[in-house]
Amino acid sequence: MELDTVFPRPAPASFQEADALFEEGKSLYDNLDPEAASGKFLEAVEAYQKYPAELKPAKLAKTFIFLGAAQLLNGEPETAKRSFLRAISTYPAIQPDSDLFGADVQTAFTDMQQEFSRQPPGTLLVDSTPRGARVTVDGKEVGVTPLPELKLHAGRHPVVISRPGYQPVIEYPQLSASKAVELKPQLVLRPEMAAVLDAVARASSEQGFDAATLPPEVATLGERLGARYVVLAAVSEKKGRVGAEVQVWDVQTKGRLRGVRLDARSRKPSDSVEGAVDRIHGFLVGGPLTASPAGTPSASALIKKPWFWAAVVGGAAVVTGGILYATQADKGRPGGVISGFPGLGF
Known part of the structure; x- marks a missing residue:
């Protein structure tokens, strides 16, 4: 018997709200209302990030691309570039769909890819008291505490530290290039x-x-x-x-x-x-x-x-x-x- 059966993990989160907000934003974007679309995409980002353990990085990155495209259409190029950079840092393999986005979006996104590729990775160190907790980073399980140094691209990463019988800990450390961030929470008993x-x-x-x-x-x-x-x-x-x-x-x-x-x-x-x-x-x-x-x-x-x-x-x-x-x-x-x-x- 595993203690996971005695103290089961919470039921998988539903992203229905986040998906609905994304679709609303996409509809507004398609109807050339970039300001309202940006608001919906930002709400969708917040809704997706509520559940980092089940989060699919590709889906969040796609939302950032649409957000950047809406901001670019709304005359906010610098803000758009930051959104594109967040998309790339969330899911480096992401690419804007050429059937959905024009040359302006493709060019701005490529510029951010080049900037991202020049950044050295940051370092994340994760431990816990007690040790032996599962660690999930960007929706992927990476091991148990204490973890050796994790080399991750610069940006904000959702981290979940969980162990059967204890309350999960959720952190969003901001990693900078060539710098280290350490997480060492005290887990609280259920x-x-x-x-x-x-x-x-x-x-x-x-x-x-x-x-x-x-x-x-x-x-x-x-x-x-x-x-x-x-x-x-x-x-x-x-x-x-x-x-x-x-x-x-x-x-x-x-x-x-x-x-x-x-x-x-x-x-x-x-x-x-x-x-x-x-x-x-x-x-x-x-x-x-x-x-x-x-x-x-x-x-x-x-x-x-x-x-x-x-x-x-x-x-x-x-x-x-x-x-x-x-x-x-x-x-x-x-x-x-x-x-x-x-x-x-x-």
Whole structure:
């Protein structure tokens, strides 16, 4: 299970309003009313830029071309050139349609293309707290934070920084040639995610870990995240030696596996990573890993899973495969949540 299914992204935006404004402007332009057309195109630009995550740069650039053409027709050549430059910076591959625009528009646009080509790129650096957030620039997903330097053409770029369970951050940095702009927002938890983290903290507390019956927080986590099994890991460190005790709750039957210990330095097979994997696997599927039929993943394969290392290291709760892994680094300190994919921790 991915946290995107628990905290889904907002429904795709509708550009119906923006499209309608563009068509109104185009109709006014065709009827030789450039001043009114310019107003509608400017409104269309604002409407398109309301939803940068779904924005299609080519559509916005086309609007800028029509805006520049209307401004040129209205006797505003310098303003028109700026609109053409915005069209090119929004979508460098854009070209004015020769069937729609005359030589004056083509010439002014070509001049701006040449000016644009002479400009060195700017640099955008994107990070976030917490890290692992998806980054969308100009409507295209470019990676997760922290991002290396992005070389982008000079101009204004819509940037969306989002992560399941957090409010998305929308920025419109203005990049200048040969200069760097850094974005490093503090992401704010959505109320639903805050409630999950609160439940994780209580479930992985000493009281929750030692409960004789299914703790209500564990039941809530299983229900909220759609997980049948909840794995709690209490991690401790003494004299540089890290160990963990793991227990697994079956939310449906309210049964529990407890007393699974992990100690990389112990010589007892039951305390080894492989021994812990074998016991947990047996509880989940009803039989020991070593007795599973051919084709079942080996212990060495299972311990490479992000959820298992989260249980060993502590400080995380992982949702994957219908199982929630909640851990604590120290007694009384809350854990976090990660999605089971490297770099996307919560």
